[in-house]
Amino acid sequence: MKATPEHDERMAKMTFATVYPHYVSKVERKGRTKEELHQVIEWLTGFDEAKVKELIDLQVTFKQFFERANLHxxxxxxxxxxxxxxxxxxxNPLTQKVRYLDKLVDELAKGRKMEKILREG
Structure with missing residues (x-):
């Protein structure tokens, strides 16, 4: 499937705060932890748990979220x-970065080993 400009725009305007609870529930429902989720987010973006909370509180869009990130x-x-x-x-580079995060969360929820998720080996 090819992403449309409308899809890319929708991704850019979506707030991280609206998606984050879905990430948490997805991984926890599958027996993983919020701490593991934060490990994955930090690996991809450089944001520690405190920074993630700050960005949620600021209601940043995915565009703003990834503008501030230091992508691994x-x-x-x-x-x-x-x-x-x-x-x-x-x-679209931004859509690709959002999908990177989605993919990592999906791999975590599916029980993949952390060293594989973090592309260490």
Whole structure:
């Protein structure tokens, strides 16, 4: 599936605070922890738990969230399908970064080993 400009715009305007609770419930429902979720978020963005809370409180959009992030150099190793999109084929850099995060959360929820999620080996 190819992302449309409208889809990219919707992703940019969506607030991280609206999606974060869904990330938490998804991983916890599958037996993973909020701490593991924060480990994944910090690996991708450089944001520790306190910074994530601050960004939630500020109601930042995904555009603002990723403008402030220091994306991990191995983020480009995140490949595959998420929400019907092949991550490595997404043309909009912001949409691709949001889908990176979605993919990592999905892998965590599916029980993948942390060293694999964090592209360490």
């Amino acid at each position: 150099p191995n983020a480009e190793l995140i490949k595959g399908m998420i929400c019907g999109y092949r991550i490595e084929e997404l043309e």
